[in-house]
Amino acid sequence: MSMYALLRSSKQPPTKEQIEDSLAGNLCRCTGYRPIIDAFGVFAKTDDSLYTASPSESANGKAICPSTGKPCLCRNETDVNGNESSLLSSVKTYLPSSYNEIDGNAYNEKELIFPPELQLRKIMPLRLNGFNGVRWYRPLKLDQLLQLKSCYPEAKLIIGNSEVGVETEFKNAQYGVMISVTHVPELHTLKVEEDGLRIGSAVRLAQLQDFLKKVIAERGSLQTSSCQAILRQLKWFAGTQIRNVASVGGNICTASPISDLNPLWMSTGATFQIIDVNNNVRTTVAKDFFLGYRKVDLKDDEVLLSVILPWTRPFEYVKEFKQAHRRQDDIALVNAGMRVHITEAEGNWIVSDVSIVYGGVAAVPLTAGKTESFLVGKKLDYGLLDEAFNLLKEDIPLAENAPGGMVEFRSSLTLSFFFKFFLYVTHEMNTKGLSEGLDVANMSAIQSYTRPVTTGTQGYELVRQGTAVGQPMVHLSAMLQVTGEAEYVGDTPTPPNTLHAALVLSKEAHARILSIDDSVAKFSPGFAGLFLSKDVPGANNIGPIRFLQKKNIGPIIHDGEVFASDVVTCVGQIIGIVVADTHDNAKAAANKVNVKYSELPAILSIEEAIKAGSFHPHTTRCLSKGDVELCFASNTCDKVIEGEVQVGGQEHFYMEPQCTLVWPVDSGNEIHMISSTQ
Secondary structure (H helix, E strand, O other): OHHHHHHHHOOOOOOHHHHHHHOOOOOOOOOOHHHHHHHHHHHOOOOOHHHHOOOOEOOOOOEEOOOOOOEEOOOOHHHHHOOHHHHHHHOOOOOOOOOOOOOOOOOOOOOOOOOHHHHOOOOOOEEEEOHHHOEEEEOOOHHHHHHHHHHOOOOEEEOOOOOHHHHHHHOOOOOOEEEEOOOOHHHOOEEEEOOEEEEEOOOEHHHHHHHHHHHHHHHOOOOOHHHHHHHHHHHOOOOHHHHOOOEHHHHHHHOOOOOOOHHHHHHOOOEEEEEEOOOOEEEEEHHHOEEEOOEEOOOOOEEEEEEEEEOOOOOEEEEEEEEEOOOOOOOEEEEEEEEEEEEEEOOEEEEEEEEEEEEOOOOOOEEOHHHHHHHOOOEOOHHHHHHHHHHHHHHOOOOOOOOOOOHHHHHHHHHHHHHHHHHHHHHHHHHOOOOOOOOHHHHHHHOOOOOOOOOOOOOOOOOOEOOOEOOOOOOOOHHHHHOOOOOOHHHOOOOOOOOEEEEEEOOOOOEEEEEEEOOOHHHOOOEEEEEOHHHOOOOOOOOOHHHOOOOOEOOOOOOEOOOOOOEEOOOOOEEEEEEEOOHHHHHHHHOOOEEEEEEOOOOOOHHHHHHHOOOOOOOOOOOOOOOHHHHHHOOOOOOOOOOOOOOOOOOOOOOOOOOEEEEEEOOOOEEEEEEOOO
C-alpha cells in the first residue's frame, strides 16, 4: 500500500531513493527487505532508453532484458533476427501520464480513483457521537473552532491523530470532546514574510518539507540556515506515513521530551502566536513555551495559531543533531538544535549571539545557559573547547537513574554534538576565507549522513531432492500475502453475540497479590465476566500434552502460570481476563479491576542471586572440549585473559499483536479456534 500510494501521488516515476523513503515507516519482522526493494525497484525508470529503444542483444543473439541486464528468453529467434522496424511496431507504446489523474482516462486499465462526487462535494461542518459518549466536531473556520473551545475548554484538538491515537489505544486516555482542525484554513498558513516564515499550526510535516525546499531554492543559503536545519531534521523524523498526517502544532503542543523539532524552534529564536476564544492574539518565544513534562504555556481557552521562523543573518549558522538506535523511523536518544551569530570586532571574528538547546536529557528541552554566556564575546577557536565542555557538563546533568538509561553514552553525546557544531561553523567560516580549515580527520564529523541505494543479491545452490527440497519454491500463502488478499483472524466474520476479551495485567514487577476487586468493573458497559486463576477448570496451565498434569508451564523451565494466582514476577504478567460485548468495553472494564499488592524484594544482579542462593533448578550446563584444567595447569597457554563483563538490561523490539477467535460447538464439547500464532 505504501508503494501504491507513492505511484498514485507521483507526477513522474519515482526514484529509487523515493521508493526506499516511502518504505521507511514499514516494519516487517519476517518478510525481509531485499526482495521487496528489488521488486519495487522496477518502478524507478533510471534509464528510459532501456525501455524505449530497441532491445540490445548478447553475443549469441539473445535479447537482453532491460530490467535484469541478462539474456531474455521471452522472445524467440525469429523475433531477434527479424526486421527492426517490425519489432518496434509490435511494441506497445505508453505515453507518459500523471499517476494521480483524477478522471482516470489516462489509464489503459482502469484504476480505482478517488470518487469525483466526493471531490466536488461541498465540505460541511461535522458533529459525530461516538463510543462512551465521545463527541467529535469538525469546524471549517477559526471562529467556529474558538466557539467550540469556549464551550469545551478541555477539548482535545486533533489533526493527524498520531499522538492521541496512541494515548487512547495504549495508554487508556479518555477524551470526552475532540475537535478536528484539519479544515480550518487559518491554521494551514504557509507564508513568506519580511521577518521570516509564518507556519500554521495545522500544517502537515510533509507539507512543511516541500515548502522549505521551495523557500531554500528561492532565497538562497544566506537567510535560510534555520530552514535547512529543520529540513534536514525532518528527513529523519518518523516515517513518510507519519509526516503525511502529523502537524507542526501537534508536535509542539504534545511537548514530548524527545521531540526532534522543539529544540530547533527554541534555538532558532522562533516565536509562537497564540489566540484565545475572544480573538486576542499573544506571542511567546519558543524558549518560554515549555513549562514541564508535557506541559506548555497554553491555557484551556487558547489555541496555537502559528509559528514565526525568523530569517538568519549573515554569518549566522544553525545546525541540527539527532542520535537514535537507527536512522529511519526511530525516536531520539538525544537531539539538539544550535545557532551561533559571528560578527567582526577589531579584526577578530567573535560570538555575538549563541543558542544551544538539547532534547532527550530532561522533562523539557534544556538550554545550556552557562555555556552560552561563556561563549558570547569569545573568539571561536580550539582554545575555548575545554572550558565549554566543562560548562556543558554542568548545564546538562544526567543522573545515574535518568529515564531512558545509557547515561554515560547520552552524556557523551551532548559534548560530541557541540564539538561537531564547532567544527561545522569553523568549516563554514573557512569556505569564506575567514578561518583555518579542518584537517582530514575532523572533516568526517561535519559531513551529512548519506547512504547509497540499497543493493543486495541472494546466492544459493540448486540441489534437487525429490519434488521440492532444495528448490527455491514459493510458499503456498505468498501470492495471497503480497496481493493483500490473505485472510487473517481480524478479517474473519464473527458470529452474533461474540464476546471480546481484554487482559488484566500486573502493574508490579515482583509482588504478592493480596486482593482482586471487580466491583467497579462489573458495572462497566457491556461487562460479561472476569476470569481468574480460581476459575480455570483443572490445572492453571496450558502447554504440550505431557505437561498438562503439571501445575506450571514454560518453554524451558516449567515455572509459569496461565493466570498469576499468588505472586507476580514482572510488569505485564497476566492476572485475569475480562470479556465484554465489544473490545473497547472489555479494555475499559479490565482497567477498572483493582488489584492490591504487597511488594516483594527484588534480585537485580548475578552477585545478589549468588549471595541469596537463587538459582533456576535443573539448569546447570557446561560446555568443554578437552581437559580444560590440565591446559591451565600446564602453563602452555599462549594467552590467558581474565576479567568480568557486565551486560545491562536489553531494549526489546516488539512483535506484531496476536489475535484468536474461539467458538464452541457440539454443546461445548468441542472447541474450534482460529489463531494468528507464529
